[in-house]
Amino acid sequence: MRSSRSFPTLEDVAKAAGVSTATVSRCLNTPDRVIKPTREKVMKAVDALGYTPNFGARVMAAKRTFTIGAIIPTMENAIFARGLQAFQEELHRHGYTLLVSSTAYRPELEEEQIRALVARGADGLLLIGYDRDPALNAYLHQRAIPTLIAWAFKPEIPKPAIGFDNRAAMARLTREVLAQGHRRIGVISGIAKGNDRAAERLAGFAEALGATGLDLRDMPVIETPYGFENGENAMIRLMQTDARPTAVMCGNDVLAAGALRGARALGLAVPQDVSVTGFDDIELARIVTPPLTTVHVPHREMGTKAAIALIALVEGGDSLPPTDLGVSIKRRESLGPATPRDEQAG
Amino acid sequence: MRSSRSFPTLEDVAKAAGVSTATVSRCLNTPDRVIKPTREKVMKAVDALGYTPNFGARVMAAKRTFTIGAIIPTMENAIFARGLQAFQEELHRHGYTLLVSSTAYRPELEEEQIRALVARGADGLLLIGYDRDPALNAYLHQRAIPTLIAWAFKPEIPKPAIGFDNRAAMARLTREVLAQGHRRIGVISGIAKGNDRAAERLAGFAEALGATGLDLRDMPVIETPYGFENGENAMIRLMQTDARPTAVMCGNDVLAAGALRGARALGLAVPQDVSVTGFDDIELARIVTPPLTTVHVPHREMGTKAAIALIALVEGGDSLPPTDLGVSIKRRESLGPATPRDEQAG
DNA sequence: CTGAAAGCGCTTACAG
């Protein structure tokens, strides 16, 4: 049993070294405020006793846990896994530890998770996207928990955020698709409700369309949870209609990988019969055949910068302007020129 | 500033409700030990003040954090991401929070991470595999931190573990490959040093080979860090030798996906010219062309059961026997019968 | 540069 055996305390060390507990504490936390001989005596005692500070006591006295909480939709999606990995590595470098929780893409669970992490003493919080109940924002504000929003960036919202403009990115990719002559473009989107990144991507699509005089309402759009099989099924549905799209833009790479397989199941060649695009540029985008034209998002960079920004927030206390990481378009084989309708209808 | 504003304390609640702090504490932690009228009075005060327990104080007094630490090689590998996701979901269900740290596949970092999580007050630890410095094991034992090993299972080692027998699994898959007539089999393995799972897979391969009168030393084996491009390069190297293997077994699915692309780069058809197998059965195994024959590992189940077992260890205190989850072989198109040497040499 | 001492906000035997 853990509690029955007791570990050496600061006081034990102080006694062994013949100093006060205050001095031991200083040796450990602010060593330059102690002269060298004293410090050496103390450190020797620390080593001899195998002393480790008691976490709870330290937290209570210092009112900080050096712990950062992150709440993400899921670790199973490579984009969050990579970003979170980089986030954790950077936190570790600064002496912080990561507390994680996931909502499994059920936004209604987020509040409970936030409260749990706050109750666990998280010094700061990393949250994905802006969509949130005002009451929750009020709670966060009242508890004065530094919070950073990642994976999204809206210049008009004055909250600390680090990410990229999903809408602008999708608009850019759409313009590339339009430039290839496509005029009938299908969309396989993630569920937009409760996911502002998905909603923004759809909005960006509509925006680029509008600029060319086209209308979103004329395009076949399917919303489906992110997932390989869902992409496959959606693709099959889209291509079995009378007015087949010549290009299908997907809400992320996983959906696009599924769409590729859907096309194959239908005997359609990509991009000759139909073009496909993704979003995120995860490893999968390079692995599938043909490789995906997609939006490259710097996930690791986002994670690293998010860690730095959040620590600054926690330690500095003052707010940070939203920062836009920017994305680029990765041109690969899955996007080609539009094929005249009659030819492809075969 | 967080520290300047102070939140209501237990004592504030006690005063507001006209009871002692002990009673408030009981209402929150062991409500059945308080009669209903008292409890209602207290809860009303809790709500009115918006009271939340102070984490540090609670930890110090209770000597528990309700926090579990996990140290994994990386979140970027889907197998750990999925398992950890399930692990976290189950922990959450039991009121525990997950603290994560990763070694980026550098085993020498593990000790530091373990100490950091212990210092953060983790009530228990999830560790991957058995390979560990004896001094570290001694430290864990001395601190009396309940520890569970996952992703591996060795019946002969009497430590709490939950996983599967990597060696037996690889031996089984090898027998399938042998049954297809392959006698010259290449291996693209993960780095075995410091990774007992990779080492065991290699050992399982050798074992099955030996049972058929073949010898590992006659087979071309490449060790390389897990990674798509590494698999691709290794495959190209293997197939450019004089004595080409007719089948290539890979240490995991990511390497196998790379091998598939390497084969394609060389103009080799899979499985007609060369068979390829994977390990893990992540989503990718179904996505690539052709889909991979691989070992199916129940990652989510492992995560969920690991959480349950570790909580039992933390709360019960007594040890658990190692449990074997078992794996199955997924037969897909990437494995086919061996082709006569002269034919394929072309 | 160092020490005595208060205080952080809970939990939990121990009484009653």
Add this chain to the structure above:
DNA sequence: CTGAAAGCGCTTACAG
């Protein structure tokens, strides 16, 4: 069922 009080092990003004 409830309360008074000790105690958990640190940190940090405040003196000196």
